[in-house]
Amino acid sequence: MSTTLSKEPAREPAPEPTGAPPVFSIRNLWKVFGPKAERVPGSELADLPADELRRSTGCTVAVRDVSFDVHKGEVFVVMGLSGSGKSTLVRCLTRLIEPTSGTLEIDGEDVRAMDKARLRELRRHRAAMVFQHFGLLPHRTVLDNVAYGLEIQGLGKPERRALAMKVVTKVGLEGMEHRRPAQLSGGQQQRVGLARALAVDPEVLLFDEPFSALDPLIRRDMQEEVIRLHHEEGRTMIFITHDLSEALRLGDRIALMRDGEIVQCGTPEEIVAQPADDYVRDFVRDVPREQVITVRTAMRAGGCGGSDHPGSLAPDTIVAAAIEIVARSGAAACVVEDGECLGVVDHENLLAVVAGIGSERAAVS
Numbered sequence: 001m002s003t004t005l006s007k008e009p010a011r012e013p014a015p016e017p018t019g020a021p022p023v024f025s026i027r028n029l030w031k032v033f034g035p036k037a038e039r040v041p042g043s044e045l046a047d048l049p050a051d052e053l054r055r056s057t058g059c060t061v062a063v064r065d066v067s068f069d070v071h072k073g074e075v076f077v078v079m080g081l082s083g084s085g086k087s088t089l090v091r092c093l094t095r096l097i098e099p100t101s102g103t104l105e106i107d108g109e110d111v112r113a114m115d116k117a118r119l120r121e122l123r124r125h126r127a128a129m130v131f132q133h134f135g136l137l138p139h140r141t142v143l144d145n146v147a148y149g150l151e152i153q154g155l156g157k158p159e160r161r162a163l164a165m166k167v168v169t170k171v172g173l174e175g176m177e178h179r180r181p182a183q184l185s186g187g188q189q190q191r192v193g194l195a196r197a198l199a200v201d202p203e204v205l206l207f208d209e210p211f212s213a214l215d216p217l218i219r220r221d222m223q224e225e226v227i228r229l230h231h232e233e234g235r236t237m238i239f240i241t242h243d244l245s246e247a248l249r250l251g252d253r254i255a256l257m258r259d260g261e262i263v264q265c266g267t268p269e270e271i272v273a274q275p276a277d278d279y280v281r282d283f284v285r286d287v288p289r290e291q292v293i294t295v296r297t298a299m300r301a302g303g304c305g306g307s308d309h310p311g312s313l314a315p316d317t318i319v320a321a322a323i324e325i326v327a328r329s330g331a332a333a334c335v336v337e338d339g340e341c342l343g344v345v346d347h348e349n350l351l352a353v354v355a356g357i358g359s360e361r362a363a364v365s
């Protein structure tokens with residue numbers, strides 16, 4: 001799998017959990033499709049190979065005993081190959097697909113116990129979904145498509161149009177608000193889909209492979225748009241993709257799925273530097289490691305012993321940037337945080353990252 005990444009510096013880390021309940025908290029979640037699905041989770045049937053289970057019971061395990069939290073302000077990416085269970089998992093979060101077993105909370109509230117009205121409220125106000133096929137209404141203008149969710153909420157025409165116009169501007173569609181969807185490019189239509197989800201000001205945005213139908217340049221544009229919006233608003237986002245470079249670019253954390261299970265959940269750096277097993281290792285094999293791994297992982301821990309800290313790199317500096325600095329100065333550089341020297345990087349540590357030697361042993365804090 002070949003991967004290209006931007007040469008942007010390492011992204012700001014996601015906010016640390018504050019002790020507030022996670023936005024989403026998922027424990028031992030299963031989704032089994034088929035007759036009498038509820039007998040499968042946790043039973044011997046669940047251990048059968050997928051083909052055999054299907055033959056003997058007519059059931060398919062799409063999500064298998066999955067647990068994770070999504071924290072406020074985080075971009076959480078669910079990644080995996082086709083059929084690994086990404087869409088099913090994310091649709092279970094708002095019960096667009098009914099989970100078979102497990103617990104599921106949003107802000108500490110039990111989603112599985114919600115009645116129809118509460119669920120509608122959840123989907124409309126709290127967790128809005130942006131789909132790959134944008135589902136725009138063809139006879140409505142851009143503005144009225146964006147205002148659609150507000151109309152459902154019962155907002156009057158002038159208010160909803162004013163609000164929608166603000167969001168249209170935010171996603172860069174100003175001047176196109178009176179066009180109809182057919183008069184827009186695919187990328188512009190996707191922006192309308194994004195604006196429509198943003199207009200209801202949801203606590204969480206759920207993206208289901210929203211950009212996979214777009215050509216690579218427009219796709220890149222939209223990824224940057226999402227990063228920009230996230231920086232501006234700090235909104236919690238859950239993003240499905242099967243594209244590794246998209247996951248690495250967007251995710252604060254990535255859950256990598258295989259056959260319905262999460263095989264590893266961690267920061268892009270953890271996944272690239274410390275793959276949990278051979279499957280993940282193979283998945284990330286072609287990632288340009290120097291653009292994901294930081295000097296915090298690459299450094300030889302322990303202060304330099306001096307006080308002027310030559311080079312003085314922040315711990316989240318990516319190795320690619322550190323290589324340039326060390327190569328220019330011809331000397332080792334210190335990794336410094338709050339005036340304290342955490343360690344030193346030199347040619348040898350930095351080259352080891354590029355070569356994929358040793359960093360799996362290093363701790364990623």
Ligand SMILES: Nc1ncnc2c1ncn2[C@@H]1O[C@H](COP(=O)(O)OP(=O)(O)OP(=O)(O)O)[C@@H](O)[C@H]1O
Nearest residue numbers: 033060061062081082083084085086087088089242
């Ligand atoms: N309604 C359904 N009935 C039976 N099996 C289903 C149903 N929906 C999904 N599946 C199966 O569940 C598994 C996971 O599917 P899912 O669509 O969640 O995967 P995905 O990772 O999102 O794939 P893709 O990237 O192709 O969309 C697959 O084996 C799929 O065939």
